[in-house]
Amino acid sequence: MDNSRRKFLKIAGLTAIAGIAAPTAFNSLLKGEVHASSGEASTAGHGGGHEAAPVGKRYGFVIDAQKFAADPGLAPKCINACHSVHNVPDFGNKKDEIKWIWTETYAHAFPDESQYKRNEALHTLPIMTLCNHCDNPPCVRACPTKATFRNPDGIIMMDFHRCIGCRFCMAACPYGARSFNWRDPRPFVKQENPEYPTRMRGVVEKCTMCYERLAEGLMPACAEASKESGGIIFGDLNDPASEVSMVLKEKFTIQRKPALGTKPSIFYII
Amino acid sequence: MYDKDKIIPGLIVFVGLVTFPLWYGFGGGGKLPVPEKPTNSKECVMPTAEMRTSHMVMLNQWRDDIVRMGGARLGQTADGTQYIRSLQKGCMKCHTSKKKFCDECHTYAAVNPYCWDCHIQPKEAN
Amino acid sequence: MIEKALTGDSRYWTWMTILLVLMGVGGACYVQQFNYGLGYTGMSRDVSWGLYISQFTFLVGVAAGGVMLVLPYYLHNYKVFGRITILGEFMAVAAVSMCLMFILADLGQPMRALNVLLHPTPNSILFWDMIVLNVYLFLNLVGGWVMLNAEKKQVPPPKWVKALIYISIPWAISIHTVTAFLYCGLPGRHYWLTAILAPRFLASAFAAGPSLLVICALVLRRYTAFDAGKEAINKLVTIITYAAILNFFFVGLELFVAYYSQIPGHMHTIDYLFFGLQGHDDGIMYNNLVLPMRFSAFIGIAATIALLFPKVRESYTRIGWLCGAIFLSLWIDKGLGLVLGGFVPNPLEYITEYYPSAGEIGITLGVWATGFFILTILYKSAIAVKLAKEN
Known part of the structure; x- marks a missing residue:
């Protein structure tokens, strides 16, 4: 082959590759999507005590387990409120199971805590479990497409259109908060809420702290369902005047697996 | 050329098969789609020509803007009418029939968007 | 070169037909999975990765193992490996191809796979794994093919290809390190959360990859005129033996840390893998991996010890069986135990056991068959060149 022709082909080939790759990479940089996890949260505090100075909003919950113990109907009410508004399917089997919020026993929700010689009531105490909307979320770190990401208000979001279903986030979540659509969920949604989509098979889903309701000035569905009893209190953790902040100041609360440094936004009154 | 008597008829058959869709529909073009227009309003969120060519781009932008960038949920048309930037809560409130609106063109153009795998279409009155 | 894959005796065609049939079965199963969703497999909410990802992990190791031929030959001018280096490079090609197929088979939305490129995410290890693989x-395909072509034409290879081959050496280490990072960077998965995971992956890779190479070389010796040579096989066996010893040493370190520290999270999965783990609430003993894992440990350690004896190594048949035993042992350990065990117990300390579905096994076999199909074609081309030169 003629030398100059070979050279030309080489250059043309390289240009073509660069031409295909560069715009997509550039676009996503321009869109400002590079910061997948929150910058201010990355400084880990020793013993989980010292958090970075709060910047902006950070939504969170305080969950009062005693309120749920006092009223056995409260947990199903919250779960139903969430699952019906978000078209969460019910497959009736454990293999396909999808859940956004559910009850756990104390031992399973807090596996690092001891129950030895503790109050008998602890064994049956219902703990509402859901996505912890961590300030330092391992799932967001793991996601290869930014399909799950941290909103500036602290909500760990899901973009169901972008998820490729690799389930890396499910392996990364230390709270078992994520579910996968192992099959088409549509036939298993009991009563469709026409105001919210369902999901398609092959994507991961979880609690999104009702970002769509917050945008309309509503409370998250679970918090609203337990409003009268105060079982789930919702608000901005960074606002010292919010109800959650007041409760947190007053009561002793715990978080799930604080030693992992994920900084959950969900607190429990036991 | 060797095997002329096999190669040439073979080529003719091949070209014929490959171009089958072209000459099969030649001159006809089929029945043009007539999407049903809403009765409750005269204008859409963008001019009809733009909507026709790039409604899917707009839907993608709405989603990225709302889900990822905390964008506004409400939009405004040129003459000031407010609308919800949402397929289910916006578009389908005026275009109440997926069958008579969306499917009309999508079927004609043989495109199969997967919107409805997740989004819930309005209940169709039979 | 590649046209040589179209000629062969009846044995060759029987082998290729078997592979094609398995590929067909795998393809048919995949169509079903594609239409139904990943619920087609035995995976569940608690064990969210199964056979596909575990095969992927194991095969990254096999791919990296090829470097055990490339490194001594190109860096240390160890001439004995000269004739078979190409086998190592082409095995890496086949193994990485399988890895990519397993990843694709495991995606819930395979049509969106290119989202990984469209939205590059440097904080995700999966993004880097995609790049390094x-x-x-x-590197291996181009490096191997260009060297082979030069050999065929009896001209010196172009200089740039040497650069590719040198890069491929640290790159082999990187693919398995990054693959280990997929696991060992996840908080709350105690079995994976250990700094020794990457070294352990590499040690098992440098035993498993060369074991498969030895088996391939012995098969070629038996059915073709291509002989890798006694010295080359012997050196490979030495490499395998020491890599396997390192692997078992690393496993031993894990056992010590878990059982001497007595931290429950560190012991749970190891208990589950080797002794069975009792459920919190139901009291049931879950132990579906105990038998395979004990078998794996036994044959792996026994074969490694046997290979230490020069007398044992005198027979090619014995070497073949022992390398097969080490390969199988490491496949069970990494291709089953590591990934599946890591999900038991789940983060809430529930135990869900995983059994692959028939269709899932079909797809898995199909991918393996495709890998061996690629391997056979590449080896056929390579051997044709080598034999033509020698005659």
């Missing part, structure tokens, strides 16, 4: 595939 594809580059490694390219």
Whole structure:
């Protein structure tokens, strides 16, 4: 082959590759999507005590387990409120199971805590479990497409259109908060809420702290369902005047697996 | 050329098969789609020509803007009418029939968007 | 070169037909999975990765193992490996191809796979794994093919290809390190959360990869005129033996840390893998991996010890069986135990056991068959060149 022709082909080939790759990479940089996890949260505090100075909003919950113990109907009410508004399917089997919020026993929700010689009531105490909307979320770190990401208000979001279903986030979540659509969920949604989509098979889903309701000035569905009893209190953790902040100041609360440094936004009154 | 008597008829058959869709529909073009227009309003969120060519781009932008960038949920048309930037809560409130609106063109153009795998279409009155 | 894959005796065609049938079965199963969703497999909410990802992990190791031929030959001018280096490079090509197929088979939305490129995410290890694997595939395919072509034409290879081959050496280490990072960077998965995971992956890779190479070389010796040579096989066996010893040493370190520290999270999965783990609430003993894992440990350690004896190594048949035993042992350990065990117990300390579905096994076999199909074609081309030169 003629030398100059070979050279030309080489250059043309390289240009073509660069031409295909560069715009997509550039676009996503321009869109400002590079910061997948929150910058201010990355400084880990020793013993989980010292958090970075709060910047902006950070939504969170305080969950009062005693309120749920006092009223056995409260947990199903919250779960139903969430699952019906978000078209969460019910497959009736454990293999396909999808859940956004559910009850756990104390031992399973807090596996690092001891129950030895503790109050008998602890064994049956219902703990509402859901996505912890961590300030330092391992799932967001793991996601290869930014399909799950941290909103500036602290909500760990899901973009169901972008998820490729690799389930890396499910392996990364230390709270078992994520579910996968192992099959088409549509036939298993009991009563469709026409105001919210369902999901398609092959994507991961979880609690999104009702970002769509917050945008309309509503409370998250679970918090609203337990409003009268105060079982789930919702608000901005960074606002010292919010109800959650007041409760947190007053009561002793715990978080799930604080030693992992994920900084959950969900607190429990036991 | 060797095997002329096999190669040439073979080529003719091949070209014929490959171009089958072209000459099969030649001159006809089929029945043009007539999407049903809403009765409750005269204008859409963008001019009809733009909507026709790039409604899917707009839907993608709405989603990225709302889900990822905390964008506004409400939009405004040129003459000031407010609308919800949402397929289910916006578009389908005026275009109440997926069958008579969306499917009309999508079927004609043989495109199969997967919107409805997740989004819930309005209940169709039979 | 590649046209040589179209000629062969009846044994060759029987082998290729078997592979094609398995590929067909795998393809048919995949169509079903594609239409139904990943619920087609035995995976569940608690064990969210199964056979596909575990095969992927194991095969990254096999791919990296090829470097055990490339490194001594190109860096240390160890001439004995000269004739078989190409086998190592082409095995890496086949293994990485399988890895990519397993990843694709495991995606819930395979049509969106290119989102990984469309929205590059440097904080995700999967993003880096995608890069290192594809580059490694390219390095080995181009490096191997160009060297082979030069050999066929009896001209010196172009200089740039040497650069690719030198890069491929640290790159082999990187693919398995990054693959280990997929696991060992996840908080709350105690079995994976250990700094020794990457070294352990590499040690098992440098035993498993060369074991498969030895088996391939012995098969070629038996059915073709291509002989890798006694010295080359012997050196490979030495490499395998020491890599396997390192692997079992690393496993031993894990056992010590878990059982001497007595931290429950560190012991749970190891208990589950070797002794069975009792459920919190139901009291049931879950132990479906105990038998395979004990078997794996036994044959792995026994074969490694046997290979230490020069007398044992005198027979090619014995070497073949022992390398097969080590390969199988490491496949069970990494291709089953590591990934599946890591999900038991789940983060809430529930136990869900995983059994692959028939269709899932079909797809898995199909991918393996495709890998061996690629391997056979590449080896056929390579051997044709080598034999033509020698005659």
